[in-house]
Amino acid sequence: MGLDENDAAEKVLVVTSAAKHKINLPKLGTVDSKENSAEWIFSVSMLTEGWDVKNVFQIVPWEDRAFNSKLLIAQVLGRGLRIPEELRVQPKVRVYNHASWSKKIQSLVDEILEMELTLTSKNVDIPEREKYNFSLYSIDYTREERVSDKKEGAQQEVFDLTKGMKLVSQLEEEEQETEYEDIKGNISLKKTIVKKETVSIDEVVRKISESFKGRALEAKLVFTNGEYENEKLPPISEIKSFIRSSMDECGINGDLLTQENANKIYGKFTGLLRRKPSTPVFNKKVNDLIEIETSAMRSQTERYSVIKQYLTLFMSSAYKKEMDEDEQIVFEKIKDEVKGRQVQEINRYCYKTPVNMVFATLEPERKFISMLTSDELSPHIDAWVKARDTGFYTIDYQKNKGSKFKGFNPDFFVKVGDAVLVIEIKADGDISEENKAKYKAAKRHFELLNLELQNKGIKQRYYFDFLSPVDYKTYMKYVIDGRIFSSNYRSSIEDALEKYEN
Numbered sequence: 371m372g373l374d375e376n377d378a379a380e381k382v383l384v385v386t387s388a389a390k391h392k393i394n395l396p397k398l399g400t401v402d403s404k405e406n407s408a409e410w411i412f413s414v415s416m417l418t419e420g421w422d423v424k425n426v427f428q429i430v431p432w433e434d435r436a437f438n439s440k441l442l443i444a445q446v447l448g449r450g451l452r453i454p455e456e457l458r459v460q461p462k463v464r465v466y467n468h469a470s471w472s473k474k475i476q477s478l479v480d481e482i483l484e485m486e487l488t489l490t491s492k493n494v495d496i497p498e499r500e501k502y503n504f505s506l507y508s509i510d511y512t513r514e515e516r517v518s519d520k521k522e523g524a525q526q527e528v529f530d531l532t533k534g535m536k537l538v539s540q541l542e543e544e545e546q547e548t549e550y551e552d553i554k555g556n557i558s559l560k561k562t563i564v565k566k567e568t569v570s571i572d573e574v575v576r577k578i579s580e581s582f583k584g585r586a587l588e589a590k591l592v593f594t595n596g597e598y599e600n601e602k603l604p605p606i607s608e609i610k611s612f613i614r615s616s617m618d619e620c621g622i623n624g625d626l627l628t629q630e631n632a633n634k635i636y637g638k639f640t641g642l643l644r645r646k647p648s649t650p651v652f653n654k655k656v657n658d659l660i661e662i663e664t665s666a667m668r669s670q671t672e673r674y675s676v677i678k679q680y681l682t683l684f685m686s687s688a689y690k691k692e693m694d695e696d697e698q699i700v701f702e703k704i705k706d707e708v709k710g711r712q713v714q715e716i717n718r719y720c721y722k723t724p725v726n727m728v729f730a731t732l733e734p735e736r737k738f739i740s741m742l743t744s745d746e747l748s749p750h751i752d753a754w755v756k757a758r759d760t761g762f763y764t765i766d767y768q769k770n771k772g773s774k775f776k777g778f779n780p781d782f783f784v785k786v787g788d789a790v791l792v793i794e795i796k797a798d799g800d801i802s803e804e805n806k807a808k809y810k811a812a813k814r815h816f817e818l819l820n821l822e823l824q825n826k827g828i829k830q831r832y833y834f835d836f837l838s839p840v841d842y843k844t845y846m847k848y849v850i851d852g853r854i855f856s857s858n859y860r861s862s863i864e865d866a867l868e869k870y871e872n
Contacts, residue, residue, distance in 0.1 A: 383408040401425070430466045487674035487700045489683070493665055494692050494726045502724040502753040503665040504785045507830060508763060509819055510657045531608050534616035535638055536868070537631045539859045542568055542624070544843040568626040571617075575610050578639045609639075621848060621857030630862070659822060664724055664755045664783070667762050672729055674700060678708055682736045684743065685727040688718045692726035714740070720748035728756050734795050734839050738782065741842055750850050754784040767811035769803055778808050780834070788829040789855055792816065798838045801866050809836050809867050838863045 383401070385394050400406045402425055493499065543565040613635060617627070627635070672681060683704070690698060705713050720743045730736040735756075741747055742754055757763055757779050764777040784791040794812065796805065816832040823830055833854060837845055841861040848854040 380407045381409040382412065383410070384412045386413070427462075428464050428466065487703070488671050489674075489677060489697055489700055489704070489727065490669050490671040491725050491727045491729055492669035493667065493724050496691065498686070498688065498718070499692065499724045499726065500665075502722050503663065504753050505830075506662040506664070506763060506783060506790065507819060507823060507828070507832075508660050508662055509815065509822065510660050511766075531612045534612065534619040535635070536858070536860055536865070537616050537620050537622065537634060538628075538862055538865045539620045539841075539844055539848060539853075539857070540566070540622055540628045540631060541844045541847055542566055542626055542628070544847075567629045569629065569632045571610060571613050571625050571627065574613060574627060574632050574635055575606055577636065578609055579606060619858055620860050621853035634865070659819075659826065659828075662763055664753075667725075667755065668758060670729065670758060674704065677704055677712075677729070680731060682712050682714065682730040682739075683727055684714045684716060684721070684730065684739050686718045686721040687715050689715065689726065714743075716743040717745070720745060722748060722751060722753050723755055724753070725755070730756075732795075732797070734797050735781065737839050737842060738793070738795055738837070741846055742782075742784070747846050747849065750786070752785045752787065754782060756782055765808075765812050765815050767807045769807045780812065786849070788831060790830060790832050791849070791854065792832055792834040794834075794836050796836055796838045796863055798840050798863070799866075800838065800863065805836070806867050809864065833859070835859060835861055836863050836867065837861050 383394055383397055384391050385398060397406065397408065398411075401408050401411070493503070543563055545561055545563055613627075616635070617631075622631075677683065683701075686692060689701070693701060722743075728739060730739050739756070742751070759779055760777075762779050763783070764779055766775045766777045768775050778794075780792045781795045782791075782793040784793070792812075794808065812834050816834045820831050835845070838861070841863070845854070845859070845861065848857075848859055853859070
């Protein structure tokens with residue numbers, strides 16, 4: 371370099387625990403200043419913490435042990451990644467190491483860097499997001515023991531033809547999307563209209579009549595219709611009227627039933643004489659209403675490695691206004707490295723949630739958010755939030771009588787005028803004791819909540835449902851045409867849960 375020994379010595383700062391080097395320790399605090407001529411610092415375990423320098427561009431670990439812990443890597447790299455005041459961009463830092471252990475160093479460095487790369491889903495204080503915040507109500511229950519009111523013995527069912535039965539909300543045909551992925555990871559969609567197998571009301575009534583005759587149940591049938599009839603079948607007209615009222619109750623238009631609903635009706639009529647034990651009923655005492663603001667929902671931070679492997683990101687097409695510069699760098703890195711389906715940029719007018727980004731963990735969640743933000747459904751809703759897994763809106767439930775109470779948070783809250791749709795997302799066929807208990811507790815909670823809101827003159831009303839992907843299209847159609855509010859919507863998984871209970 372053409373420097374004599376004295377000039378070179380001025381550019382080198384040696385810091386060790388040796389007595390002759392102690393005089394150099396104070397100079398560490400001024401290495402960023404122009405008056406300090408040091409350009410190279412030699413240290414032996416002296417720079418692990420408490421030293422702040424912004425002009426580090428090359429790091430040379432002399433031995434393996436210098437980089438043998440994640441903490442040391444984070445501390446050393448952290449200095450090199452600090453941005454000098456004169457620079458407006460992130461500088462590059464070169465780490466020189468011996469070839470025999472470079473792979474080990476690189477793997478540790480990559481892990482540390484991924485730990486520091488995060489994205490946060492949070493409320494952002496800009497009008498574009500704030501306008502989608504809304505208020506929710508819940509119940510503060512008085513703490514008291516819940517009891518089960520179970521009658522002795524089994525009870526014979528009394529069939530009332532003046533009241534309908536619970537059917538599954540249906541569409542006779544629906545649009546389905548199939549995703550195709552080429553070898554380059556590009557995703558394309560194909561939409562098709564699928565017609566479901568259906569039967570007419572008249573055909574269902576005819577089969578019921580034949581079934582009764584075949585099993586000779588006429589003399590045993592018990593039903594209520596002003597008086598008890600024990601010697602003949604109900605008239606065809608009454609059976610047909612019963613089916614029609616059941617269809618109206620859950621918003622089924624026309625005279626056709628899906629095969630699923632037809633089978634439910636057949637089962638109801640052929641199982642009249644079965645004995646069923648009474649089910650537990652839990653007593654709750656309402657103490658008072660509590661108000662929950664979506665604006666107070668806590669933030670959720672996820673690491674780069676987790677996002678890359680497990681999550682799908684949803685954000686507005688105007689996301690650059692809703693992230694800080696550091697998050698934009700991380701986001702662009704993720705966007706470049708993951709498949710297209712893992713990053714969904716939604717039209718800003720369809721992205722009606724107050725948070726800057728939403729994380730979807732499983733395929734059922736991803737599909738539901740895609741539906742919420744679609745051009746077809748988004749014009750019919752005012753706002754929505756994907757709730758945090760804990761600490762936002764908790765409903766307590768009891769898996770078995772006498773077991774410990776647990777809490778769960780429904781997945782989605784969707785505001786439509788004065789109504790709030792509350793949705794718990796499950797995979798198709800996810801039937802279990804746990805889900806049965808959650809469903810029953812949540813249904814009861816929102817029944818009590820609606821009653822209390824009505825008593826206090828508050829207009830807001832809640833509609834709770836368990837949903838799985840098989841019912842998304844039907845649910846969306848019911849929301850769009852308003853049947854979700856005028857009928858008792860019932861999904862396939864809700865129907866299965868109630869069957870499971872019985």
